Amino acid sequence: MMALGDKDAPLAAGGPGRHVPVLLTEVLKWLDPQPGEIIVDGTFGAGGYSRAILERGATVLGVDRDPDAIAGGQDLVKESGGRLVLVPGRFADLDVHARDNGFDGVDGVVLDLGVSSMQLDEADRGFSFMRDGPLDMRMEQAGPSAADVVNELPVRDMIRIIGLLGEEKRATTVAHAIDAARKEKPFSRTLELAGLIEKVLGRSPRKAQIHPATRTFQALRIYVNGELHQAAEALGAAERILRPGGRLVLVSFHSLEDRIVKRFFQDRTRTRGGGSRHMPEEEVPPATFELLTRKAVEAAMDETDANPRARSAKLRAGRRTQAAARDLDIHAAGVPHLAEFHGLGG
Known part of the structure; x- marks a missing residue:
């Protein structure tokens, strides 16, 4: 495992103390990055997750729609020895970004769906x-x-x-x-x-x-x-780019985000359809994920005491099966219908 910088420094790009990645220990547990693997950090932010993943020996494709995050991550790119690629863009297109950078499949995807503390x-x-x-x-x-x-x-x-x-x-x-x-x-x-x-x-x-x-x-x-729309689309993109056995880890911060993640995993891990003695059981497509977390994982008290942002964080994770990726209905996943607005659009 390659150490990046001072081992006692905070795991964050952009300067000590500027950002504390939420649920980092739990993210690494369920993402389980291994040397030589390809991991997509779809919400690069200050680089906290990416730095920790790099220290596990994996290669990281970091994606962020904020130009400041991409600019702030360039020092970590230099430190990584070629194992960090930073891409400006939306995590809803993470599968496209991966393929455009030569990764036809990846071993893990992690998304922190909250607003960056740097932005706040x-x-x-x-x-x-x-x-x-x-x-x-x-x-x-x-x-x-x-x-x-x-x-x-x-x-x-x-x-x-x-x-x-x-x-x-x-x-x-x-x-x-x-x-x-x-x-x-x-x-x-x-x-x-x-x-x-x-x-x-x-x-x-x-x-x-x-x-x-x-x-x-x-x-x-x-x-x-367009955060909820982007979050739902990112789940579909992760499903398309993850290899069989690849891990998808998501950290959300409010009920709307968590509802989308929960519904996605419920749909993608379902193996039996509803039915009764009056109605035949519906045919269910092969499950594209198996759950790694049966319920949402929350931060321990010591983390919430040190980092108030962690108090509302919930982590859910799944492992990709060999089944083919499926089309995604974002509204069935919990994204409100806002497209009919008469003003700026939804």
Whole structure:
């Protein structure tokens, strides 16, 4: 096993202490990278998973849609001695990226479906309701921004976005408040929007630590980046590129993501169809995965104490069978129907 840099340094590209990879021990357990294997890290971020995989002797194809992540990972590329290839792009296309780089099959895929802590920590990226910055939230730094959404989408569409993607029970109240405010002055800053939401919803004494804007900001981020659609497509891409015996490991951070992962594995590991004495059992295609984790794996208390981001993390993993990959219905997997919106699209 080749050591990359100081063995006592944090396993993260981009500088010590900048990013702590969530559930790293558990990811390595279920991904089980071996010397000579090819592993896709579909959410390279600060490189925490990739560095640990490289130290196990595997070759890594790192994919990230954020140009800053690709630029920040170049030092790790140099350290890797040719065993890390970094590709700018979306993890929904990870099978295409793999083949374009000469990998017709891979031995493992790992995806961290949450927003990067680097993005949250940098006010200029506009992801955080705790730091003032432009209301942006674009991972690829291109296309419509969160400001475009809150300033241009019809109210009925904002209600659905905030309600479905943010799971905000008072989505109608928030959307109408945004609509009234934007008629006076368009939103351009994160704290402008966060302050309005806090004023409208107030703070619950029972949930004093949870900012009232949390769910709305989550909804906007997911919508702007098409995160749920991308996550579902990435599962299909992983199924297509994994060799028999290859491992798929996913870490999610909220119920919408975890629901998609759970439904995918339920469908892909099913070996029997429903039936009764009145109805014949339905024919089920061969299972494309076998479960490695019977239920979601969560972070231990020592990790959640050290890294609050780990508190909501859930890991699920499966091993690829020899069955042929199948078509994927992303809406059956749990992605909400948003394509009929009249504004910026879903």
